[in-house]
Amino acid sequence: GPDHGHWSYADKAQWQLEYPYCGGQMQSPINIDTNSTIFSPELQPVVLAGCNLDPSEQLSLMNNGHTVVLQLPGSLTIASGYPQEHRAMQLHLHWGSPAGPGSEHTVDGRRYDGEIHMVYYNPSYESIKEAMRQPGGLAVLAAFLQVGPEDNVHYQPLLEQLDEIQEEGKETAVAGFNIEGLLPTNLGRYYRYSGSLTTPPCYQTVNWTVFNQTVLLSKEQISLLETTLQGDDDKDLQNNFRLTQSLHGRKVLASFQ
Numbered sequence: 001g002p003d004h005g006h007w008s009y010a011d012k013a014q015w016q017l018e019y020p021y022c023g024g025q026m027q028s029p030i031n032i033d034t035n036s037t038i039f040s041p042e043l044q045p046v047v048l049a050g051c052n053l054d055p056s057e058q059l060s061l062m063n064n065g066h067t068v069v070l071q072l073p074g075s076l077t078i079a080s081g082y083p084q085e086h087r088a089m090q091l092h093l094h095w096g097s098p099a100g101p102g103s104e105h106t107v108d109g110r111r112y113d114g115e116i117h118m119v120y121y122n123p124s125y126e127s128i129k130e131a132m133r134q135p136g137g138l139a140v141l142a143a144f145l146q147v148g149p150e151d152n153v154h155y156q157p158l159l160e161q162l163d164e165i166q167e168e169g170k171e172t173a174v175a176g177f178n179i180e181g182l183l184p185t186n187l188g189r190y191y192r193y194s195g196s197l198t199t200p201p202c203y204q205t206v207n208w209t210v211f212n213q214t215v216l217l218s219k220e221q222i223s224l225l226e227t228t229l230q231g232d233d234d235k236d237l238q239n240n241f242r243l244t245q246s247l248h249g250r251k252v253l254a255s256f257q
């Protein structure tokens with residue numbers, strides 16, 4: 001992947017020294033002030049295609065030191081909800097620690113327990129490398145993870161493998177499953193804004209969708225996420241979220257009232 005050298009969440013104030021875009025005016029994540037969002041009825045429900053991956057398909061699940069990443073096939077696409085079709089690249093998670101929550105976006109100042117990001121690219125560009133550098137080149141579907149009353153079976157294929165990839169750099173295989181099950185059931189209610197990758201190189205090329213409905217996992221599942229993986233130099237991989245960034249005048253649209 002791109003040069004994602006030695007940065008860490010501990011030195012996020014220094015990111016912009018080495019990665020200039022990280023100091024830009026269209027950065028993510030942001031706090032979503034629900035009183036300032038603009039209702040935009042033209043925003044159609046997000047519809048995914050090709051998400052029921054065959055169990056014979058093996059997907060790479062990796063601890064890259066910053067998060068747990070599931071590589072996704074380009075056959076998984078966003079069929080509607082964006083100006084044109086986008087193809088999947090990967091999905092990954094952000095979380096906190098037993099001491100506190102770890103979503104990246106916040107809503108009216110509230111931080112949720114965690115957040116899933118499904119990253120897609122606009123195939124009208126020559127390559128993913130090209131797309132990620134172009135405005136509108138990337139789309140990320142984000143949903144908040146919240147503690148609920150019972151296990152979320154859709155997350156088990158990922159969570160049950162975390163102990164296989166505790167150390168940074170470790171990789172394992174996950175059999176194909178229904179990726180859509182990882183998202184909320186209601187994909188018609190969401191916030192939309194223009195922002196960036198929340199990690200260096202912080203390219204300002206992401207058309208963000210943040211779903212209004214949260215995804216419920218059990219306390220045990222959230223705790224597994226918070227306490228299993230190790231990042232750089234064997235420290236616990238926890239609180240892998242960037243602080244919210246200023247809007248600098250950007251508007252946040254809402255597909256619902």
Ligand SMILES: NS(=O)(=O)c1c(F)c(F)c(SCCc2ccc(C(=O)O)cc2)c(F)c1NC1CCCCCCC1
Nearest residue numbers: 001002004064066067089092117119132196197198199
């Ligand atoms: N929230 S986010 O989407 O900005 C994001 C993070 F916050 C992330 F923290 C990450 S992981 C850290 C960056 C990274 C590390 C290793 C590799 C690799 O081995 O290929 C790739 C990337 C991470 F991978 C992503 N998403 C990636 C950003 C990196 C470059 C574009 C590729 C897909 C999106």
Ligand SMILES: [Zn+2]
Nearest residue numbers: 092094117198
């Ligand atoms: Zn992310």
